[in-house]
Amino acid sequence: MAVTQNEVVQPQAIKPWKFNLKPMIIGMIILIGIFGLARWYQQWAAWDYGLDATDPMFDVYWMQVFWGEIIIEVILFFTFVGYLWMTRDKHLNNLSPRVELTRLMLWISMLVVYAFAFYFAGSFYAEQDATWHQTVVRDTSFTPSHIFLFYMSMPVFIILGFSLFFYAITRLPFFARKISVSLVIVVCGPFMLLPTVGYNEWGHAFWLMEEYFTVPLHWGFVFFGWTIIALSGVLIQVMKYMIELLPQVTNSKGELTS
Amino acid sequence: MISSKKKLPAMRILLTKAIFTMVLMCIAGTAFAHGERNQEPFLRMKTLHWYDMQWSVANDATVQVNDEVTMTGKVHFFSRWPEIISWPDTVFLGNATPGPVFVRKETYLNGVPMIQSTAVEPGRVYDFKVILKARIPGRHHVHPMFNVKSAGGLVGPGIWVNVAGDADDFVYSITTRTGVVIDNLGTYGVENVVKWHLIWAGFAVFWLIWWFRRPLIIQRYLLVKQGNWKELITNNDRKLAVLLLVSIITLIIYANDITREAYPRTIPLQGSKSEVDPSPDLNDGRVVVKNLLAEYYLPGRTVLIKAQVTNNAKSAIQLGEFTAANLRFINKSVPAAVKGVQDGYPEELMANDTLGVSDPSPIQPGETRVFMIEATDAAWETERLSSLLNDPDSSYGALLFFYTEEGERIVSEIYGQILPTFFD
Amino acid sequence: MSLTADEAQLLSAVNTPNSDAAKISRGLDMFVVAILFFAIIAAFHIHFMLTVGDWDFWVDWKDRMYWVTLTPMLLIFIPAALSYPFMQKFGLPISGTLCALCLAIGEWISRYFGFHLWTYFPFSMVWPAIVIPSLMIMDLILLLSRNLFITSIFGGSAVAFAFAPTNWPILAPYHIPVVHMDQLVNVADMIGYSFTRTATPEYLRFIERGTLRTFGGESTIISTFFSAFVCMILYFVWWKIGEWLTNLGTIPNVLKEYVGLGDDKNDK
Numbered sequence: 034m035a036v037t038q039n040e041v042v043q044p045q046a047i048k049p050w051k052f053n054l055k056p057m058i059i060g061m062i063i064l065i066g067i068f069g070l071a072r073w074y075q076q077w078a079a080w081d082y083g084l085d086a087t088d089p090m091f092d093v094y095w096m097q098v099f100w101g102e103i104i105i106e107v108i109l110f111f112t113f114v115g116y117l118w119m120t121r122d123k124h125l126n127n128l129s130p131r132v133e134l135t136r137l138m139l140w141i142s143m144l145v146v147y148a149f150a151f152y153f154a155g156s157f158y159a160e161q162d163a164t165w166h167q168t169v170v171r172d173t174s175f176t177p178s179h180i181f182l183f184y185m186s187m188p189v190f191i192i193l194g195f196s197l198f199f200y201a202i203t204r205l206p207f208f209a210r211k212i213s214v215s216l217v218i219v220v221c222g223p224f225m226l227l228p229t230v231g232y233n234e235w236g237h238a239f240w241l242m243e244e245y246f247t248v249p250l251h252w253g254f255v256f257f258g259w260t261i262i263a264l265s266g267v268l269i270q271v272m273k274y275m276i277e278l279l280p281q282v283t284n285s286k287g288e289l290t291s
Numbered sequence: 292m293i294s295s296k297k298k299l300p301a302m303r304i305l306l307t308k309a310i311f312t313m314v315l316m317c318i319a320g321t322a323f324a325h326g327e328r329n330q331e332p333f334l335r336m337k338t339l340h341w342y343d344m345q346w347s348v349a350n351d352a353t354v355q356v357n358d359e360v361t362m363t364g365k366v367h368f369f370s371r372w373p374e375i376i377s378w379p380d381t382v383f384l385g386n387a388t389p390g391p392v393f394v395r396k397e398t399y400l401n402g403v404p405m406i407q408s409t410a411v412e413p414g415r416v417y418d419f420k421v422i423l424k425a426r427i428p429g430r431h432h433v434h435p436m437f438n439v440k441s442a443g444g445l446v447g448p449g450i451w452v453n454v455a456g457d458a459d460d461f462v463y464s465i466t467t468r469t470g471v472v473i474d475n476l477g478t479y480g481v482e483n484v485v486k487w488h489l490i491w492a493g494f495a496v497f498w499l500i501w502w503f504r505r506p507l508i509i510q511r512y513l514l515v516k517q518g519n520w521k522e523l524i525t526n527n528d529r530k531l532a533v534l535l536l537v538s539i540i541t542l543i544i545y546a547n548d549i550t551r552e553a554y555p556r557t558i559p560l561q562g563s564k565s566e567v568d569p570s571p572d573l574n575d576g577r578v579v580v581k582n583l584l585a586e587y588y589l590p591g592r593t594v595l596i597k598a599q600v601t602n603n604a605k606s607a608i609q610l611g612e613f614t615a616a617n618l619r620f621i622n623k624s625v626p627a628a629v630k631g632v633q634d635g636y637p638e639e640l641m642a643n644d645t646l647g648v649s650d651p652s653p654i655q656p657g658e659t660r661v662f663m664i665e666a667t668d669a670a671w672e673t674e675r676l677s678s679l680l681n682d683p684d685s686s687y688g689a690l691l692f693f694y695t696e697e698g699e700r701i702v703s704e705i706y707g708q709i710l711p712t713f714f715d
Numbered sequence: 716m717s718l719t720a721d722e723a724q725l726l727s728a729v730n731t732p733n734s735d736a737a738k739i740s741r742g743l744d745m746f747v748v749a750i751l752f753f754a755i756i757a758a759f760h761i762h763f764m765l766t767v768g769d770w771d772f773w774v775d776w777k778d779r780m781y782w783v784t785l786t787p788m789l790l791i792f793i794p795a796a797l798s799y800p801f802m803q804k805f806g807l808p809i810s811g812t813l814c815a816l817c818l819a820i821g822e823w824i825s826r827y828f829g830f831h832l833w834t835y836f837p838f839s840m841v842w843p844a845i846v847i848p849s850l851m852i853m854d855l856i857l858l859l860s861r862n863l864f865i866t867s868i869f870g871g872s873a874v875a876f877a878f879a880p881t882n883w884p885i886l887a888p889y890h891i892p893v894v895h896m897d898q899l900v901n902v903a904d905m906i907g908y909s910f911t912r913t914a915t916p917e918y919l920r921f922i923e924r925g926t927l928r929t930f931g932g933e934s935t936i937i938s939t940f941f942s943a944f945v946c947m948i949l950y951f952v953w954w955k956i957g958e959w960l961t962n963l964g965t966i967p968n969v970l971k972e973y974v975g976l977g978d979d980k981n982d983k
Contacts, residue, residue: 050735050739072828080389084325084389085325085328086328087328121973121974122974123974125974125975126976134739138743141750144746144750145746145753147750148751148753149753151758152753155757155761156757156761157824157829159764160768160772160826161829161833163768164829164836164841165833165834167772167912168389168834168836168911168912169325169389170325170387170913170914172327172328202971203974209968209971209976210968210976211967212967214963214965215960217966242441242443243441243443243915244914244919245921246764246765247768252765255761258757258758259762259796259956260960261757261758262758262796262797262956262961263960263963264751265797265799265804265960266800266961268804269804269961269962272508275725275743276725277721279728279736280721283735284724284728285727286734287727287734287735287736287737382918388913390835390836390913391834391835394910395909395910396909397896404895404897406896406898407917408916408917408918436913438914438916438919440919443914465893466893467892467893468893468894468899469891476837476839476902478837478839479889480885480889480902481838483885483888487845488819488843494851495812495847495851496816498812498851499809499813502809503748506740506744507744508740508743509743512804512805513722513725514726516722520806524861535851536852536859539848539877543881544880546883547880547883547884549884550883553888554890554891558890558891558892559778559901559923560775560779560890560904560923561899561901563924
């Protein structure tokens, strides 16, 4: 295929290389917007309306947010994944290396957005959960902290992770030809943090009544957090991909050939 | 005419709805509880009972940042302590507030300082005192609280306290045993912490930039594959590594040396337990109460108890109060009981109606009497105590306050199964 | 090991200054650094906070026994696992340093926005421990030895050996004795007592409470030594886990015919 491509493309048609950073920057701005707004909302509504789950105002200010975000997230998940699948490239066996490289770079830039979303779930909102529950008496599974940690931050990176996975298997031949186990782990491991909430809530309801963060009922999150180490596997596969791809679009002097 | 007649009830309904919504907004906009309403009633009713609560400020009073608020009262640890909760041999007295909006200045149980945890005896009463110091402005609900090991927080009745002023004006100064004056406990030592974090972050950033300034990924991957380690890790890298290793170790040694000089006398975290004796048992068998039958009548939000009371005291007694999980039902025909209600006690925890007693006449010394107690209030619902009908243990616990003719109070426990009545 | 022709061409291409290939390569570097930065903060921080977080959150949990024993042990998991790909695949002895810096950044952001702004705790109560020197020494020993066993023994143990002495200069001021309500405590106890942590009372602290035999009060040294021993083993084990997770292969894609890759003969 590469040979065919070289034959077809005229030397004067070579466009200079440019990174397309727009989707990444927009993605990060949107994430900062969403997570910043959520943090502001917590500051505004948590102490006044979030201490007592039996209070009707709790329903107004917190449970409505919960149901709203759940509905939006389910819609977004199927929209993103569905769109990527429906608009898939049906001729990956006939893809020009230059387009392939552009796609790969875009995909990698969006991995930055995925990692950024994971930061909010794994670090920012996760540790904030400690301070909230160690400071107030927990009386529901849907606390002002959980509503944004489990039911917003986690779905956000799950949506992004699955979208990236589907982008890879529908637009990047290297990842479409065979499924990368590392990539599956990098997407599905963090995804499993959400179902682990079941263990967490069971533990808080029936097992350990007190609040310290290192309780064994939290270790499900730890286990699935480890899966992000498999990013190194994805990185190695990207290396192999680059070694396969770059020589098709550049010569030994580093100039673009297609 | 007909149409206007029809309109009137419709408008009335609308108006009623509007008023109801406004009332709901007013009540609900203020979070009375700190999550305790979702604790199972059978546990709340058979663990702690708080009474004789006094606050140094009125309900909804305004204090300034740095002002003190004192809570005092009695706390009764129920003798039929639920089996599924650990025995209260490790408990901690504190305050349920929205986080550290107040600083906990002093706490005492029967006069013993409660800076550490302690053990208590079920069936006994303790006097507690909690002194708080206002720190963060806002409208805060302030309760006393006991943390009980393996059970979590058990919250007492709370009042509203408004804190006015500026949080930046808050100071909490202490003097150490070594004579050092700490101007503000909240900022003490922070500068030193930040300084050392920055110094070490400087090392890390330097080391990372040292590597990141070179081509990183593709080149190095290929060089590794080539086995070209001389180019991957140069002699300069090695020299720098040795220099950094020596610097880090030297700096750690130096830092510890100056710390030893600056703080020659330190002690580890203190992990002991306080010892406290309970107050004398003032009942001491003078009034013996037995639960014969208890029912929760759902449509009327009423608890009906058939009780047998034996008066072994020297004078006649009358039942003046029934209290469970901070809810108080007062027999308004007993003056001493009415007098026992402190000003500013949270209204939502006081029953509007009088406590019903089927035979209100005084129980004479030596007499054993069976009578009905009727405690009715919507608070059974709002405080979610009626949810005991959904719990795996349909039992209840409460305190009965009897008053002698001389006005002396004798406190008794009552406990037993409670049966639901679902229909009229 | 020698490079294939394609690889040699690529190496020459990316090494040509200002070439397109060099630009693409450097762009990739930047993306990877950004991905690693955020992903490591997330993964390392969640691991750390849920295994030894309480000791790190609160000044009155930082004791001589559990804090000193457990923190280095749990600290080494992810840096050790990432040491494998960083060093063995890219020749970069930076895994520990990067993890430590990322953790510190994640923690300070969280302590400020969560603990301080949201739940009103003062910084004197919620500062994080310093872990950079511990993990940096581990990196430096890996660089100098380029040997898994030597790094396990000297680098792994260094994580524990450096931990308590690194943190003592910031912790010592909080261990000055104080008498409050006629009770002897230290400043850290006093801070923990004063600033209400409603659901985490005093007795919940996992701290040294005495065992009758800590041999002359050398608790910190004993804890450090035990921790160092476990760190040696953990470094090796987690290096191997990192190796395994880095070298995972592929599985067949049953959906590939939907993207035009059904017939293997026509594939590249």
